[in-house]
Amino acid sequence: xxxxxxxxxxxxxxxxxxxxxxxxxxxxxxxxxxxxxxxxxxxxxxxxxxxxxxxxxxxxxxxxxxxxxxxxxxxxxxxxxxxxxxxxxxxxxxxxxxxxxxxxxxxxxxxxxxxxxxxxxxxxxxxxxxxxxxxxxxxxxxxxxxxxxxxxxxxxxxxxxxxxxxxxxxxxxxxxxxxxxxxxxxxxxxxxxxxxxxxxxxxxxxxxxxxxxxxxxxxxxxxxxxxxxxxxxxxxxxxxxxxxxxxxxxxxxxxxxxxxxxxxxxxxxxxxxxxx
Amino acid sequence: xxxxxxxxxxxxxxxxxxxxxxxxxxxxxxxxxxxxxxxxxxxxxxxxxxxxxxxxxxxxxxxxxxxxxxxxxxxxxxxxxxxxxxxxxxxxxxxxxxxxxxxxxxxxxxxxxxxxxxxxxxxxxxxxxxxxxxxxxxxxxxxxxxxxxxxxxxxxxxxxxxxxxxxxxxxxxxxxxxxxxxxxxxxxxxxxxxxxxxxxxxxxxxxxxxxxxxxxxxxxxxxxxxxxxxxxxxxxxxxxxxxxxxxxxxxxxxxxxxxxxxxxxxxxxxxxxxxx
Numbered sequence: 001x002x003x004x005x006x007x008x009x010x011x012x013x014x015x016x017x018x019x020x021x022x023x024x025x026x027x028x029x030x031x032x033x034x035x036x037x038x039x040x041x042x043x044x045x046x047x048x049x050x051x052x053x054x055x056x057x058x059x060x061x062x063x064x065x066x067x068x069x070x071x072x073x074x075x076x077x078x079x080x081x082x083x084x085x086x087x088x089x090x091x092x093x094x095x096x097x098x099x100x101x102x103x104x105x106x107x108x109x110x111x112x113x114x115x116x117x118x119x120x121x122x123x124x125x126x127x128x129x130x131x132x133x134x135x136x137x138x139x140x141x142x143x144x145x146x147x148x149x150x151x152x153x154x155x156x157x158x159x160x161x162x163x164x165x166x167x168x169x170x171x172x173x174x175x176x177x178x179x180x181x182x183x184x185x186x187x188x189x190x191x192x193x194x195x196x197x198x199x200x201x202x203x204x205x206x207x208x209x210x211x212x213x214x215x216x217x218x219x220x221x222x223x224x225x226x227x228x229x230x231x232x233x234x235x236x237x238x239x240x241x242x243x244x245x246x247x248x249x250x251x252x253x254x255x256x257x258x259x260x261x262x263x264x265x266x267x268x269x270x271x272x273x274x275x276x
Numbered sequence: 277x278x279x280x281x282x283x284x285x286x287x288x289x290x291x292x293x294x295x296x297x298x299x300x301x302x303x304x305x306x307x308x309x310x311x312x313x314x315x316x317x318x319x320x321x322x323x324x325x326x327x328x329x330x331x332x333x334x335x336x337x338x339x340x341x342x343x344x345x346x347x348x349x350x351x352x353x354x355x356x357x358x359x360x361x362x363x364x365x366x367x368x369x370x371x372x373x374x375x376x377x378x379x380x381x382x383x384x385x386x387x388x389x390x391x392x393x394x395x396x397x398x399x400x401x402x403x404x405x406x407x408x409x410x411x412x413x414x415x416x417x418x419x420x421x422x423x424x425x426x427x428x429x430x431x432x433x434x435x436x437x438x439x440x441x442x443x444x445x446x447x448x449x450x451x452x453x454x455x456x457x458x459x460x461x462x463x464x465x466x467x468x469x470x471x472x473x474x475x476x477x478x479x480x481x482x483x484x485x486x487x488x489x490x491x492x493x494x495x496x497x498x499x500x501x502x503x504x505x506x507x508x509x510x511x512x513x514x515x516x517x518x519x520x521x522x523x524x525x526x527x528x529x530x531x532x533x534x535x536x537x538x539x540x541x542x543x544x545x546x547x548x549x550x551x552x
Contacts, residue, residue: 061527076526123422135493139422146399146415146495151527155489158432168526213431217411217493219422250352250444251337251427 005051005097006270007042008104009058009087011079011131012228015267016042018049022115027267034081035090043094055100055274057107057266058087059132064102064149072101078167100273103149104128104266105136108226108259111269113138116260117224125220126259127152128266129207130227133174139218153178157209177206179229195234204235208242215247215254226259226266233258281327281373282546283318284380285334285363287355287407288504291543292318294325298391303543310357311366319370331376331550333383333542334363335408340378340425348377354443376549379425380404380542381412384502384535387545389414393500393536401496402535403428404542405483406503409450415494429454433485453482455505471510480511484518491523491530502535502542509534 006017013032019025026049030041046054061077063070072088088101102110109118109126118124118138125137135152137144144150153174154166164175165184175181182190186199193199211223225239240256247253259265282293289308295301302325306317322330337353339346348364364377378386385394385402394400394414401413411428413420420426429450430442440451441460451457458466462475469475487499501512516532523529535541 137422139420144415144420144494146413147497147528147530148495150494151492154492154526156434156485156522158434168524169522209432213489214493216427216430217490218420218426219424221423246432246445248444250430252423254423 002052003050004271004274005046005049005054006267006274007054007056007091008107008266008270009056010104010266011059014038014042016045017267017271018046018051019271021271022261022264022268025264025268025271027264035085035087039087039090043091046095051095051097051274053098053100053274054091054095055107055270055272056088056091057102057104057270057273060103060134060149061151062087062101062103062149064106072099100276102273103134103136104269105134106143106149107136107269107273108265109136109138109224109269110143111261111265111272112224112259114272115268116265117257118222118260121222123218123220124222124224125214125254126224126226126265127210128227129177129225129229130179133178135214137214137218137220144218152210152214155210155213157206157213159206173206173210177203177210177229182229190229191231193232195232200232200234201238203229204238204242207235208239208246211239211243211254211256212246215251219251220254223254223256224259225256230258278328279326280547280550281322281325281330282543282550283330283332283367284383284542284546285332286380286542287335290314290318292321293543293547294322294327295547297547298537298540298544301540301544301547303540311361311363315363315366319367322371327371327373327550329374329376329550330367330371331383331546331548332364332367333378333380333546333549336379336410336425337427338363338377338379338425340382348375376552378549379410379412380545381410382419382425383412383545383549384541385412385414385500385545386419386548387537387541388500388535390548391537391544392541393533394498397498399494399496400498400500401490401530402500402502402541403486404503405453405501405505406455409454411490413490413494413496420494428486428490431486431489433482433489435482449482449486453479453486453505458505466505467507469508471508476508476510477514479505480514480518483511484515484522487515487519487530487532488522491527495527496530499530499532500535501532506534
């Protein structure tokens with residue numbers, strides 16, 4: 001059996017892994033700083049495990065079109081240093097093995113479909129709410145995909161007067177409901193806000209509006225919510241009742257729950273990607 | 277060659293047609309009142325043309341899942357009399373020919389893809405803005421589809437204090453930007469509002485927010501805007517500049533234009549559906 005390598009490239013940290021699945025996976029975490037530092041460290045660790053193929057689930061926007069000359073690049077990210085970085089090319093050049101490249105959330109939904117909470121589910125949405133907000137979906141067994149991968153974090157939803165923190169759009173979903181947005185609004189990191197803080201009811205409203213929009217758009221049966229902000233498990237019942245309220249019986253309410261692979265959803269997704 | 281029949285079932289009128297394409301199509305219009313009256317009239321006209329198969333593009337929500345016991349039904353529509361109506365069954369029973377059943381906008385995007393503005397385009401969204409708002413999309417040549425067909429008219433977008441007119445959701449997109457919403461807000465039908473009326477700038481904002489949301493969600497290259505409200509062609513440049521402003525260079529802006537099949541997009545879509 002070939003050795004599989006996985007890189008979950010997040011805005012805060014990389015998780016690199018080698019193995020064959022949830023029962024057989026070694027991982028390492030590397031902070032996300034510059035491409036030089038972070039990718040060099042990831043490649044050095046990978047080299048010690050000699051994978052035959054590597055899957056990368058990357059933060060974005062990224063060019064995942066195999067016919068594009070910029071395939072494998074991170075494109076218009078606000079993260080300084082990473083814009084127009086040839087990520088897949090750098091990893092391929094350093095290790096000399098095939099690289100499979102997709103968005104972090106497309107990888108995560110693939111992993112959940114293969115090993116996690118979406119096994120046997122035809123239509124599943126995976127959302128991550130952390131440093132940024134992103135979404136990937138599988139519909140009838142295929143990744144939702146148009147001209148480019150989804151950028152679900154940047155939809156517009158009803159909101160109050162808070163200006164938001166997205167450097168491109170201000171108060172888009174990510175600008176209102178990501179971890180940094182919560183910190184900017186409430187003056188402390190989300191993980192320090194107690195479960196009964198009003199921050200969570202508002203956060204649930206924003207995430208419910210987003211889930212309603214995605215449900216009206218492509219009708220998932222299952223919505224998996226991962227990422228650092230979702231570690232506050234009190235959010236789940238708040239979001240479920242808000243989605244029910246907003247849909248008002250018009251269409252079926254999707255099941256809403258945490259990823260089955262927990263904090264390893266991203267790296268196992270990248271592993272699923274490497275396995276093709 | 278078999279004779280093809282088409283029914284575009286809209287909230288205000290039915291357009292029935294028989295033929296083989298844009299150059300060969302006879303049509304008739306029937307006002308949408310009750311299922312008994314309207315479907316009886318449609319079936320009577322069809323009988324005179326003896327089609328071998330009929331495509332129905334229906335307003336919704338409708339059950340288009342071929343494995344469902346309620347396949348061919350209109351389900352939770354606010355339109356009185358039509359809820360839980362076995363539409364495909366009634367037509368099949370009356371005419372004794374196979375019936376292909378889908379949403380009006382799924383049919384329209386199929387027709388545009390076959391004969392209209394979306395020929396050769398892999399990723400296209402069709403939105404209709406009229407009595408209601410609905411959307412259908414083709415991605416990589418296949419209809420966008422999850423557990424059910426899209427209900428894009430019911431997404432939530434930023435809005436002002438107008439309560440909206442959707443009987444289910446108040447100020448969802450349809451509640452804010454459909455023809456009846458414009459009439460409720462401005463006190464006269466949309467077609468009576470002059471091109472320089474402030475109604476159109478606000479309408480463009482709402483439709484642009486929706487297009488941005490769909491673009492962030494599934495990345496169409498082309499967005500076709502049909503329906504009665506879009507007969508105000510001054511809307512197109514207003515919408516285009518608002519979409520550009522909202523996306524702020526983050527991702528590619530889709531081309532935004534009218535359907536190539538004009539007011540026949542719906543009935544030709546139903547015809548495309550009947551041709552399989």
